[in-house]
Amino acid sequence: MITLYHGKTSVCSAKVRLGLAERGVGWQGRIVNLAGGEQNEDWYLALNPKAVVPALVHDGVTLLESNVILEYVDGLGDGPPLMSTDLLDQARARLWLADCLDIHAAVNTLTYVVSKRRQILAKKTPDQIAASIARMANPANASKRRDILDQGIASPHVDTALFTLRLTFGRMQQALIQGPWLLGQKYSLADTAVLAFVDRLDRLGLDQLWSHDHPAVADWLLTSRQRPSYNTAIESFAGAPELERQNSLSAGHWGLLAPAIGRG
Ligand SMILES: N[C@@H](CCC(=O)N[C@@H](CS)C(=O)NCC(=O)O)C(=O)O
CATH class of the missing domain: 1.20.1050.10 (Glutathione S-transferase Yfyf (Class Pi); Chain A, domain 2)
Incomplete structure (x- = not known):
């Protein structure tokens, strides 16, 4: 199971959602209310001590940094990844x-x-x-x-x-x-x-x-x-x-x- 902790209008979150959509990877979302400061709450800091979204949890393992997450989800989709083999x-x-x-x-x-x-x-x-x-x-x-x-x-x-x-x-x-x-x-x-x-x-x-x-x-x-x-x-x-x-x-x-x- 993939859970994405993300912000509705957060650009780094949108970047990962695009990767998930491009590669047809299924996920469930948990919106983090950035304007309300939810990223600074203890439960979220336990996931990402830097207090930023996105964070992606796959089978209990937490991944951070939208670039890293994007490359990871690219590898999860069916068919050829968006990252070239060249x-x-x-x-x-x-x-x-x-x-x-x-x-x-x-x-x-x-x-x-x-x-x-x-x-x-x-x-x-x-x-x-x-x-x-x-x-x-x-x-x-x-x-x-x-x-x-x-x-x-x-x-x-x-x-x-x-x-x-x-x-x-x-x-x-x-x-x-x-x-x-x-x-x-x-x-x-x-x-x-x-x-x-x-x-x-x-x-x-x-x-x-x-x-x-x-x-x-x-x-x-x-x-x-x-x-x-x-x-x-x-x-x-x-x-x-x-x-x-x-x-x-x-x-x-x-x-x-x-x-x-x-x-x-
Ligand atoms: N380098 C990080 C940057 C993440 C980041 O700064 N995310 C913003 C939203 S796009 C955030 O969570 N900001 C929290 C805040 O404004 O307090 C990544 O690419 O994942």
Whole structure:
């Protein structure tokens, strides 16, 4: 039996759900309420002391880190895995998986800077914010959250995020010219790994990060969303992307980020 501990709109969770859907692997889910801080409760810390999702338990064994889980579930499905048997293609796919660590940090930064920060500041008093940060079991995540809530667009995390994303979309454009997929003709684990992050940025109304200079990314996103796994793993949890994008645009997300672009 496979149990996935995941967050509905968590990008790292969506990445694993995509892998499960692509490979037709059966699973049962336990949603961890991230906004409510459930990841910091003792029962979850016993599974993942880093207080982050996803965690996957298979026959009593706990696996952590979305990259590791993704490669594991890829091996569980019937038929050929999404990770190629060619050594060079494996290395190229693993480079995308490795990049996902930085890409996730960047997407997390922008999610908080353009969207969640405003919601949190509007809903919670300074004392409530301090208390919820004090409850965060992971000190690295807590200090990043504090900095972004305090500084918003001026946080140094924003420059780091924009640097990462400039490299990412440049690299994606270059790879996708030989596409339609990141490794060329064949859909691979690299595409599965990266999709949830680009999908989130698009939902945040930040598609101008790639739409002018890296148009192949937009085509790849469109094609990826047409795969049945997208609906099963992302849309059925997060809702319709276009609706969210329109809401994000009217909330002025892009306008908030744009001044930082020349700086990043
Ligand atoms: N490197 C980890 C990162 C996991 C991670 O940071 N997950 C986020 C959700 S996408 C989380 O659980 N955040 C907890 C929090 O915000 O307190 C992975 O890829 O699994």
